[in-house]
Amino acid sequence: MVKFLLFCILLVLCWPLALAALVLYPFVWLVLLPFRVVGIAVGGVLELVKAIILLPARMLRAI
Numbered sequence: 335m336v337k338f339l340l341f342c343i344l345l346v347l348c349w350p351l352a353l354a355a356l357v358l359y360p361f362v363w364l365v366l367l368p369f370r371v372v373g374i375a376v377g378g379v380l381e382l383v384k385a386i387i388l389l390p391a392r393m394l395r396a397i
Contacts, residue, residue, distance in 0.1 A: 345352040 341352060341355075344355070
């Protein structure tokens, strides 16, 4: 809702910039999509390393 209100304010203040932002937003989203996928993969790898490092402590705690 906040983004929509900001867009409406931008539309009133500078409508060419608002229309350009509306047209360019899908292209920017497509360009940034690979970075999100890499971020998810790196997060998964870090969680795996954390689980491997903490495994001995969890095994000792379970005893």
